[in-house]
Amino acid sequence: MLNFIDIMIAILLFGFIVFVHELGHFLFAKLNGIGVVEFSIGMGPRLCSVVRGETRYSLKILPFGGSCMMVGEDEQQADPKAFNNKPVWARISVIAAGPIFNMILAFLFAFIFVSMQGHDSPVIGNLMDNFPAAEAGLEPGDQIVAINNQKIFSSRDMSLYFSSHPGKTVTVSYLRDKGGSQTQETTTITPIYVEERQSYMIGIEFIPSQPISSAGEWVRCSAYEVKYCISSTFVTLRMLVQKQLPVDEAVAGPLGIVSMVGETMESGREQGPQVVLYFVSFWILLLSSSLGIMNLLPIPALDGGRLVFLILELVRGKPIDPEKEGMVHMAGMMVLMALMVMILFIDVRRLL
Numbered sequence: 001m002l003n004f005i006d007i008m009i010a011i012l013l014f015g016f017i018v019f020v021h022e023l024g025h026f027l028f029a030k031l032n033g034i035g036v037v038e039f040s041i042g043m044g045p046r047l048c049s050v051v052r053g054e055t056r057y058s059l060k061i062l063p064f065g066g067s068c069m070m071v072g073e074d075e076q077q078a079d080p081k082a083f084n085n086k087p088v089w090a091r092i093s094v095i096a097a098g099p100i101f102n103m104i105l106a107f108l109f110a111f112i113f114v115s116m117q118g119h120d121s122p123v124i125g126n127l128m129d130n131f132p133a134a135e136a137g138l139e140p141g142d143q144i145v146a147i148n149n150q151k152i153f154s155s156r157d158m159s160l161y162f163s164s165h166p167g168k169t170v171t172v173s174y175l176r177d178k179g180g181s182q183t184q185e186t187t188t189i190t191p192i193y194v195e196e197r198q199s200y201m202i203g204i205e206f207i208p209s210q211p212i213s214s215a216g217e218w219v220r221c222s223a224y225e226v227k228y229c230i231s232s233t234f235v236t237l238r239m240l241v242q243k244q245l246p247v248d249e250a251v252a253g254p255l256g257i258v259s260m261v262g263e264t265m266e267s268g269r270e271q272g273p274q275v276v277l278y279f280v281s282f283w284i285l286l287l288s289s290s291l292g293i294m295n296l297l298p299i300p301a302l303d304g305g306r307l308v309f310l311i312l313e314l315v316r317g318k319p320i321d322p323e324k325e326g327m328v329h330m331a332g333m334m335v336l337m338a339l340m341v342m343i344l345f346i347d348v349r350r351l352l
Contacts, residue, residue: 018066019041022039027097034082035082037056039055039058040295042066043066045060074326075322089314092314106225106229106284106292107226116278117209121154121211122206123141124342125206128204132202136172145173146172155206160232166244174186204224220231225301225348229289264279300333301336306329
């Protein structure tokens with residue numbers, strides 16, 4: 001059972017990620033001369049608020065979500081500070097700023113995560129007997145560079161590929177050291193299902209994660225961590241659509257996220273401050289990159305849906321009928337609310 005401290009850490013961490021997202025919208029609104037009516041963290045009734053200039057800054061009772069309400073955002077107004085009265089590129093920058101700030105936040109915490117974890121290079125450390133990898137001629141020291149022409153940067157790329165292509169025969173490209181020079185070779189492997197692991201395996205054990213040796217590698221590995229989080233999000237969505245994953249395993253709502261973060265924080269506190277920092281970095285990296293990319297999907301009511309209408313306006317040279325756009329976003333919001341209720345139900349059922 002999670003204690004109060006771990007739950008509060010998880011809520012604050014989640015709130016911080018949402019705060020950075022809304023801060024992106026807020027700062028670019030101000031930069032473009034758009035009036036901000038309210039900047040809030042949380043949802044529902046206000047716990048407290050303060051008015052500074054034209055903006056009310058609020059903390060609301062439900063610690064999930066947030067908002068940056070701008071003047072004339074959803075209606076036509078004569079006010080020169082109204083959102084819809086600004087040039088289309090200004091409006092695009094304001095809407096895109098939230099997800100972009102999430103990506104920047106993820107990248108910054110990826111630096112911390114990588115400095116503590118190192119890089120899990122796809123170099124074979126050991127081969128398991130009677131498994132396809134050994135039978136295909138792979139050897140310890142070989143470096144996997146591609147699967148079916150898809151580049152492999154870390155051992156996790158292989159795990160992600162095999163989990164999303166269960167049982168599929170693949171062409172594996174690898175580098176082998178021969179007399180001081182590396183040659184690239186290929187082999188064909190078909191994973192086998194292992195009942196004890198409940199997964200398909202080829203029988204490779206990779207070398208442990210290696211420390212980062214240079215500033216350039218540090219930047220490259222940090223960028224990779226953000227890319228991996230985004231890729232795994234899309235792979236999970238694809239597996240969900242293709243019914244390779246049940247819904248209750250593929251998605252988690254705020255309650256589920258708080259529970260998972262709280263459990264790792266509890267484990268981290270038992271092992272010391274450095275482990276807590278490691279878990280905090282991991283969760284901010286994962287959640288911030290996921291929130292950023294999900295918000296960029298072209299779904300009505302999300303930032304990506306609004307960007308679609310702004311790009312159409314840019315191409316057409318005139319805006320879409322605000323009433324019609326509003327109806328689309330309203331329909332999207334209703335669908336999203338229905339999904340949130342379903343996810344909340346899954347979270348509650350999972351926690352009970």
